[in-house]
Amino acid sequence: MKKFDLIIIGAGRASNLAVSASKMGKKVAIIEKSKFGGTCPNRGCVPSKLLIGYAHVARAIKESNRHFIDSTINKIDVEKIFEETNNYISKIDPAYKKRFNENVEVIYGTGKFVSNNIISVNGEELTAPKIVIATGTKPIKAPHEKAWTSDDIFPLKGEIPKSITIVGSGFIACELANFFSAVGIETKLLVRSQRILSNEDSDISAIFKEEFSKNVDILFDTSIDEIDYKDKQFNLILINKENQKSKHSSQALLYATGRQSNTDSLDLQNTDIQVNDRGYIKRDEFFETNAKGVYVVGDASGEHMLQHAAAQEVNHLGKLLFENESKALKFKYMPHAVFTEPxxxxxxxxxxxxxxxxxxxxxxxxxxxxxxxxxxxxxxxxxxxxxxxxxxxxxxxxxxxxxxxxxxxxxxxxxxxxxxxxxxxxxxxxxxxxxxxxxxxxxxxxxxxxxxxxxxx
Missing domain, CATH: 3.30.390.30 (FAD/NAD-linked reductase, C-terminal dimerisation domain)
Structure with a gap:
């Protein structure tokens, strides 16, 4: 069995903890089943904001008549846009690993708990007095194998669709619908109710709905009743709240209906670690779980689900574990933004x-x-x-x-x-x-x- 001072499961923002601990001479194992950097730079906030930059310029040109300027867009090279974005993503994993010194052992695989302080990965057992769970979240699975979630867009593989149907009403659905629509891809957003961005203040979401609907084709009170995929096209039967059905087709179908706990692969049943009714790991004010020496930070706790919150938590946990900090982290406030138009x-x-x-x-x-x-x-x-x-x-x-x-x-x-x-x-x-x-x-x-x-x- 390999012994470490610290084991980290999930190499997103928590990889910063591996860097700081290794500089103190601690022997660290960091386990990642996908790519270093985690969801945010690889499949989430960073690449999606790169796309929104293109959308912003396209919208400005399309709406230039508001400023008494007559302009037209001759071409939007969507393939080049995705090529540039994919190139950026390809550099993230190696860039994250370059920060590690010889005290960090990088392990690709799925870490599973054998007991409170023993982790099995790739048939090998590891142990440490301090273990950090930073496994983030995953998109709710799409109901059709050919349909996308947000994880499938970055990096986008294969042919770029000329049309897309997006299911969802939260910030991921709105940000992506804004991009696809702005760059000329025929976009339809399906919303199950009359509200969009329902977690926002109702006065603000009402303004958003009115303005956003001017640019994005939205069907409210609508969901998908049937999905048929044939000849690289989704043929959908839509149904509204009056049970009226209609047909709609698109080359791509994207589900952005929320995210869920990513801890089901950890074999937590072998430990004293407890989860709540949504599958997120319970912790105390010092990020410690019911298993002594096992901590959870970031989205895996289900508390704040924001990259800037995870960054603060990881930074503070490092102080608690290695710098004699004794105070719990208390967020005075927790801001967020939705990067769309508006x-x-x-x-x-x-x-x-x-x-x-x-x-x-x-x-x-x-x-x-x-x-x-x-x-x-x-x-x-x-x-x-x-x-x-x-x-x-x-x-x-x-x-x-x-x-x-x-x-x-x-x-x-x-x-x-x-x-x-x-x-x-x-x-x-x-x-x-x-x-x-x-x-x-x-x-x-x-x-x-x-x-x-x-x-x-």
């Missing part, structure tokens, strides 16, 4: 969640038209919505929809990171007429709402 950024609770929790709050929604830079986009829909504790001026939630929302959100995050008082956003100096200046009237209006609430009370 772009959304959100942090904190939605208004519907505030109502569900029955907490005291006030809201303020402000357009961006006081900012000349925002006006230059000639878009009227951008909004900033604040949800505030009227007793303390604390930002409970903030939701942006409009160009560069993910960038603008960081200004709000700084205030939330410090003492979380929206009055700072009202009092600070902004570069005129930067896009961020749109936050100023939103903050001013929100403070007025809070003060009016206090006066009425």
């Amino acid at each position: 772009e959304i950024a959100s942090v904190g609770i939605t208004e519907q969640k505030a109502k569900e929790l029955n907490i005291k709050y006030v809201t303020s929604t402000t357009n961006w038209l006081a900012s000349a830079k925002a006006m230059s986009t000639r878009l009227k829909y951008p909004r900033t919505k604040f949800i505030i504790n009227p007793d303390t001026y604390e930002i409970l939630g903030c939701h942006l929809i409009g160009p560069e929302s993910s960038t603008m959100m960081h200004q709000i995050l700084v205030v939330m990171h410090l003492d979380n008082d929206i009055r700072h956003l009202k009092e600070m100096l902004y570069i005129h007429p930067a896009l961020n200046e749109a936050i100023l009237p939103a903050a001013v209006n929100t403070v007025k709402v809070v003060e009016a609430y206090k006066k009425d009370k």
Whole structure:
């Protein structure tokens, strides 16, 4: 049996822990069944955002008449777009492994628990006093063997389809539908209800639905009743909520209906490790499972499911294990973004969640038209919505929809990171007429709402 100081199962963001531990002289084994780097750089957020860059340019040209510019697109070389993206992906696995020194043993295979502190991989047993599970998640399986999930797009193999049907209403479905549609691939998005991006604040998702539907062909209240694949084409029978059926065909069929736990291959039944009813691994505030010395970070816990959260967790776990850190990691906030047209950024609770929790709050929604830079986009829909504790001026939630929302959100995050008082956003100096200046009237209006609430009370 091979002995190590640390065993890591899953070489995504947790590979950073292998790098830092090995530099301290620790003997590390890192096990990966696919590619180093994990989902984000290989099959998820990074390559999908590379594609969205192309979509953004294509949309800008198509919509140039908004700026009184008459333009046409002569050709979109989709094959070159995917070639460039695939080339990027091909460099990730070797780049990640280059960071390891001689103290790291790289093992390709599926790690399985024999007991709490023994891992079997490729017929060999390994043990260590500290084991980290970082196995991430996987897409919910498509119901037809020829249909894709998001894992099948990067790297895209074979012929690029001229048409695609996408099933889903979350951020993965919307981001990919935005790309395929923008670059000229005939795209239809199937949504089972009337809502899209339903986890977002309802006011924001309503604006998104109206704007997104202008560019992407969406069938709401619709699902697939039958799938037939013949001659490299999907022939679908669609059904709506009135049980009315219709036919639709496309060369590709993509299911983006969510992700699920990736821990079913770990043989956790041989350990004291417990999972919740969704199959995600339970852990304490220090990332430790019920098995002493076994930790879980990132999406495998099912808690935050975001790359930036996983990065913070891995970094903090390294401090707990090897740098005498004694404090648990407490996220003050957890922001996210949806990189589509329109772009959304959100942090904190939605208004519907505030109502569900029955907490005291006030809201303020402000357009961006006081900012000349925002006006230059000639878009009227951008909004900033604040949800505030009227007793303390604390930002409970903030939701942006409009160009560069993910960038603008960081200004709000700084205030939330410090003492979380929206009055700072009202009092600070902004570069005129930067896009961020749109936050100023939103903050001013929100403070007025809070003060009016206090006066009425």
